Amino acid sequence: MARRKKGLPISGWLVIDKPAGPTSTDVVNKVRWALDARKAGHAGTLDPAATGILAVALGEATKTVPYITDALKAYRFTVNWGAATNTDDAEGKVIETSEHRPDADAIRAALPAFEGDIEQVPPQFSAVKIDGERAYARARAGEEMELAARPLWVESLTLVDMPDRDTAVLELVCGKGGYVRSIARDLGRALGCLGHVATLRRVWSGPFEESDAMPFAEVDALAKDPALRDRLLPLEAGLTEIAECRCSAEAATRLRNGNPAQVIATDAEFGEDAWASHMGRAVAIGTYKAGMLHPRRVIVEESA
Structure with a gap:
């Protein structure tokens, strides 16, 4: 018989305003300990130096994490002009400098090239895996790597402020x-x-x-x-x-047993991901086809 995990069967989301310093895993572990929760995870890593929205999923909510991970997210960030670093942030070593400084018009003119479907090369110090090893581990050992570009959808990139000639927000x-x-x-x-x-700073996430x-x-304080x-x-x-699909009590039972079931009152399109609810509570997540939800999760x- 499998050993039962320790902790309470708590389900839901605790949204944390992460300060600079702790890792995303540190935050998840602290939340899990403070709530004595059986299971926890997060929806989208923030670097230790970054701040802002980190959504921590508990219990059954961990099954919904992919929908937050895949959702749009917004970041407000400050760029210091005139220096490139080996980490691409202020934590790293300066590897190249420039005396040139752009004005606001030049910055705005450059931004459209970074919108829409773009290809982006990850930083050398990143969690990308190369032959099973994290890039940051190799970078810390002094190795310079050719990282492959990855596709990214950029909804918008906007100049918010220019506090001085060396800085843009x-x-x-x-x-x-x-x-x-x-x-x-x-x-x-x-x-x-x-x-x-x-x-x-991440200002919103999904x-x-x-x-x-x-x-x-x-x-x-509230542990x-x-x-x-x-x-x-x-x-x-x-x-x-x-999309949400409401269902009857009988359909809810079928879905929770992993079987397809008839659903009602939905705006889901054929073949789309959707979730079924009964009395306002989630029952299953799956694919909607011709009036039926085919559950995957x-x-x-749960009750503590």
Whole structure:
């Protein structure tokens, strides 16, 4: 018999405003400990130096993580012109400098080349795997690598502010797998001035916004306190990007047993991902076809 995991069967989302310093895994581990939760994960890594929205999924909500990971996300970041670093951010070693500085018109003129479907080379210090090893591990050992470009959808890239001639503040809205550090690096080279990220903040992630988030320090302050559970958002908050299909109690039972079932009242299109609900609660996630939901993930009702 499989050993039962320790912890409470808590399901839902806790949206954290991550400070600079801890890794995304550090945040997840602290949330899991503070809630004594059986299972936890996050929807989209933030670098240790980055701040902002980190959505932590608990229990059955971990089954909805792909829909947040794939959703659009927005980042506000500061670029320092005049220097390239080996990490493409302020944490790294300066490897090249330039005296040139772009004006606002030049920056705005360069931005459209970074919108739409683009190809982006990840930073040398990134979690990309090369022959089973993380790129950052090789980079720390002094190795320079030829990393393959990867496709990225950029919804928008906007100049927000220019505090001084050495600095620009931009906002990026992009899809899954984007590296803000690569945007800063490549934009700096396109402008002929070089550049790297000085500060980075994720301001929203899919359906989760700053107004949903709690400061990371409060997780410690409310650890093991029922008040922390009151801050959870429902599992269903992670499913707003796909269509909902309401279903009967009988259909809910079939779906939870992994069987296709008839659903009602949906705007899902044939072949689309959708989720089934009964009495407002998620039952299953799957593919909608001709009035039926074919489940791929079933949502188990949990109670602590």
